[in-house]
Amino acid sequence: MKDDEAFARDRDEFEELLREEPRRAPRKAIVAIAVAAAVVVGAGIALAVGLSGGGGSESPGVAGSSSSPTADDASARPTPSESSAPGGSTATPVADGNGSSAPGRATPDARETLPPVDFDAPAAVAGGPTVSVSRIESVRGEAVLPGEVSGPAVRVTVEVKNGSEKSIDLTTAAVTLYAGSTDLQASPITKPAGRAFPSEVGPGKTVEGAFVFELPESQRTDVRIEVDLSVSDPLIAFEGDIG
CATH class of the missing domain: 1.10.287 (Helix Hairpins)
Known part of the structure; x- marks a missing residue:
């Protein structure tokens, strides 16, 4: 123990x-x-x-960018021959009537216009109709629609003769009058007795339409009347004085 x-x-x-x-x-x-x-x-x-x-990986939701230009970037840059219009568009120089370039101007309408003829002469479209101004009357225009003005006017009756073997569509046909002293387009007016062309003219048939325009007596010299049957036909022009 x-x-x-x-x-x-x-x-x-x-x-x-x-x-x-x-x-x-x-x-x-x-x-x-x-x-x-x-x-x-x-x-x-x-x-x-x-x-x-780190290690070359990208953050979620953040797109990586490259500091060096690529071939696509270089091709997307405008060349020195191009001029930038406001808004980022590119204006292409077009030639005017004298052959010079005018940047930013629209390309002129290249649609064919037949040589003007006198009011009393017919104008024939090759392989198509023959158009003529059958009457020009001095009338008193009556305002019906908004924008129309009552006053001195002329009523132009245009005749379309189809000498082909097929019907001709006239649904888009239009007649325009330009005042001689000002070369401005005259305003159309509904009355008296204006009427459009029928929708078509058959083979060998003749139709007409009547068109009224505001036109003071002081602007009735060197008047030009243009008939536009369709975009596939040339413009038809008549020139002269209205008595």
């Missing part, structure tokens, strides 16, 4: 153990917390590197 001295020594060692145990536990906890913190910081750095596009 142990003597009193041995029991006292064992008791002191036990008490020493009891005093040291509470101090060891906190050190282990501190180490665990430090390790966890290091793991969290490391994960955060890795995530930041991934989001910043």
Whole structure:
């Protein structure tokens, strides 16, 4: 059996153990917390590197751009011979009547116009109809529609004779009068007794239409009347004085 001295020594060692145990536990906890913190910081750095596009990858939702021009970019640039019009469009120089270039002007209408004839002469379209001004009357225009003005006017009756073997469509046919002293287009007016062409003229048939225009007596010299049967036919022109 142990003597009193041995029991006292064992008791002191036990008490020493009891005093040291509470101090060891906190050190282990501190180490665990430090390790966890290091793991969290490391994960955060890795995530930041991934989001910043490291290693050549792109950020989600952000398109990559190249600083060096490509062949497509070079071909899309305007050449020095092109001139840019307002709004980003390109104006192409076109030749005027003298053969010079006028940038930005529209290309002139290349539609054929037959040489003008006198009011009392017929104008024949090759392989198509023969058109003539059968009557020109001085009348008093009566305003019916908005924009029309009552006053001095002329009524022009135009005749279309179909000498071909096919019917000719006249649904888009139009007659225009230009005042001689001003060379301005005269305003059409409904009355008296204006009437359009019928929708067509059959083979060997003749039809006519009557067209009324506002025209003061002071503008009845060097008058020009144009008949436009369709876009597939040339314009037909008549010129002269209206008595």
